Amino acid sequence: MNRLLLNKIILILSTLSAVIGIGFLFWILITLSYKGITSLHFSTFTNDLVGGGIRNLLVGQFTMALMASAIAVPLGMMAGIYLREYSNNGKLASVIRNLSDVMMSAPSIVIGVFVFALFVDPFGGYNSWAGIVALAIMMIPIIISTTDNMLALVPKELREAGIALGGSKHKIILQIVIKAAKVGITTGVLLSFARIIGETAPLLFTSANNQFFTMDLTEQFPSLTVSIYNLATYPDAESRELAWAAAFVLTMIVLCINLLGRYMTRNKK
Amino acid sequence: MSGNLFKNFSFFSATLSFFILVGIFAVLFSYAQDALHEFGFDFLYNETWEADEDDEGGIFGGYVPIVGTLLSTLIAMAIATPLAMGIAIFLTEIATEKLVKPVSVAIELLAAIPSIIYGMWGLFYFAPIVQATVGGNGVGLLTAGIVLAIMIIPFMAAITRDAMNTAPSVLKESAYAMGATKFEVIKDVVMPYAKGGIIGSIILALGRALGETMAVAFLIGSVMSIPSRVTDPTTSIPVLLANNFAEAQDLEMSSMYYLALILFVVSFVIISVAKFYFLGRKAA
Numbered sequence: 029m030n031r032l033l034l035n036k037i038i039l040i041l042s043t044l045s046a047v048i049g050i051g052f053l054f055w056i057l058i059t060l061s062y063k064g065i066t067s068l069h070f071s072t073f074t075n076d077l078v079g080g081g082i083r084n085l086l087v088g089q090f091t092m093a094l095m096a097s098a099i100a101v102p103l104g105m106m107a108g109i110y111l112r113e114y115s116n117n118g119k120l121a122s123v124i125r126n127l128s129d130v131m132m133s134a135p136s137i138v139i140g141v142f143v144f145a146l147f148v149d150p151f152g153g154y155n156s157w158a159g160i161v162a163l164a165i166m167m168i169p170i171i172i173s174t175t176d177n178m179l180a181l182v183p184k185e186l187r188e189a190g191i192a193l194g195g196s197k198h199k200i201i202l203q204i205v206i207k208a209a210k211v212g213i214t215t216g217v218l219l220s221f222a223r224i225i226g227e228t229a230p231l232l233f234t235s236a237n238n239q240f241f242t243m244d245l246t247e248q249f250p251s252l253t254v255s256i257y258n259l260a261t262y263p264d265a266e267s268r269e270l271a272w273a274a275a276f277v278l279t280m281i282v283l284c285i286n287l288l289g290r291y292m293t294r295n296k297k
Numbered sequence: 298m299s300g301n302l303f304k305n306f307s308f309f310s311a312t313l314s315f316f317i318l319v320g321i322f323a324v325l326f327s328y329a330q331d332a333l334h335e336f337g338f339d340f341l342y343n344e345t346w347e348a349d350e351d352d353e354g355g356i357f358g359g360y361v362p363i364v365g366t367l368l369s370t371l372i373a374m375a376i377a378t379p380l381a382m383g384i385a386i387f388l389t390e391i392a393t394e395k396l397v398k399p400v401s402v403a404i405e406l407l408a409a410i411p412s413i414i415y416g417m418w419g420l421f422y423f424a425p426i427v428q429a430t431v432g433g434n435g436v437g438l439l440t441a442g443i444v445l446a447i448m449i450i451p452f453m454a455a456i457t458r459d460a461m462n463t464a465p466s467v468l469k470e471s472a473y474a475m476g477a478t479k480f481e482v483i484k485d486v487v488m489p490y491a492k493g494g495i496i497g498s499i500i501l502a503l504g505r506a507l508g509e510t511m512a513v514a515f516l517i518g519s520v521m522s523i524p525s526r527v528t529d530p531t532t533s534i535p536v537l538l539a540n541n542f543a544e545a546q547d548l549e550m551s552s553m554y555y556l557a558l559i560l561f562v563v564s565f566v567i568i569s570v571a572k573f574y575f576l577g578r579k580a581a
Contacts, residue, residue: 035478045383053407110307128314133568135508137535141557142321198303226411229510233543
């Protein structure tokens with residue numbers, strides 16, 4: 029009964045892998061929550077980094093991620109619209125799709141180096157715009173591929189109905205096709221937002237970090253993730269506690285946005 | 298907005314990825330010129346990384362970070378590949394319908410956790426375990442490799458699962474009717490359909506592991522030396538860039554760009570191979 033035994037062994041090993049995978053998720057989440065919640069105080073949210081809190085870091089991280097989205101979402105969506113609605117799926121479209129996929133997997137630290145050369149070095153110092161551009165570069169290919177895929181799901185008949193009504197092409201796209209794909213694209217935007225708000229590497233030497241509250245985009249900008257990296261490696265207990273609190277808050281934000289995105293698509297079906 | 302303007306803007310946006318990619322290559326290449334001239338290809342196997350006292354010159358070789366990157370990735374792949382395959386098999390062939398959804402969500406959430414969290418968690422919770430069981434001082438190649446593996450598993454498992462789902466269920470059912478075991482169905486029916494996707498997912502995960510910065514930065518030790526044991530600390534290209542790029546001067550800076558260029562070109566090639574030869578794009 030060798031083949032039955034082999035079958036059993038493989039099935040047990042596979043189940044074990046799934047258990048290990050989920051085990052790690054829970055292990056990470058439980059230790060993170062324990063450390064995070066015990067280190068959180070009300071003042072953590074009201075003080076800036078200089079006073080032992082994360083208020084400016086949260087505002088800074090969100091500001092940069094939102095600004096990056098403001099650049100990446102329109103550009104990415106327009107690129108997706110070109111690929112699906114204007115390109116006739118020709119050679120050029122497939123080249124662009126492949127390049128965009130390659131860009132999606134480019135190492136984030138390399139993007140940081142690239143942006144440093146263009147936006148930090150020539151301007152004589154770290155600035156928030158550099159961080160925003162780096163995050164936008166990470167986000168654009170994700171938005172392109174989501175828009176592209178979601179527009180592909182919109183039935184041809186809807187476009188034809190628009191044409192039959194005498195609508196011009198861009199009106200049909202804006203008022204019919206995009207509306208039909210709204211939920212899918214919004215989910216994609218949320219998921220990519222969740223991805224870039226947790227990014228550290230592209231910010232390290234673009235916007236760097238700031239202990240104080242600022243909204244001046246030409247300055248070094250406060251960042252939650254960069255602060256976690258710095259604080260966690262300091263030897264004193266207080267910094268580490270703050271790092272755990274920040275890490276916990278960051279993970280909760282990322283996971284909540286993720287779950288929200290998933291919930292939205294589920295509701296539609 | 299008039300129709301033409303709209304169309305032109307969409308075309309411009311679409312070509313942006315091309316220009317950004319070319320831009321990254323051009324910028325890295327031109328900033329790496331000094332190091333390229335000075336060290337040429339010897340850079341790849343020179344172990345020394347030393348600035349002169351006046352900070353203006355020195356001898357810089359990329360051997361240590363290159364080896365560190367390759368070794369940590371190798372360890373991660375060796376651990377992640379079988380586990381990711383196992384998870385994909387579990388999700389497609391073993392789990393009941395009630396289980397598939399929550400397990401999938403859990404695996405995808407694991408993929409959503411920012412890499413810096415993996416790094417920090419690994420430093421405080423995983424490194425001590427490695428230290429107690431295998432020795433060394435906690436941070437080093439092995440710890441970095443294992444945590445890196447945990448990071449890429451969900452990514453690999455998700456693509457593998459999708460690839461395995463492409464096998465038609467009629468074929469699987471026929472095989473079961475002939476008395477095949479689940480393993481035989483996976484091996485002989487599912488695999489021929491999924492092979493390309495699985496190899497593609499492994500290569501994509503490889504590309505991701507090579508470029509991963511934050512998880513490794515906490516755990517690899519950031520020491521400029523070739524590890525002689527698996528628990529020894531060393532460094533990798535992304536980690537060296539993360540920690541030392543901004544402070545570097547002149548020739549050292551140029552050498553950093555050289556390293557970034559190597560990393561960029563290698564991941565570009567890896568991802569392209571995975572995309573063009575194995576994954577193909579799901580034509581819609």
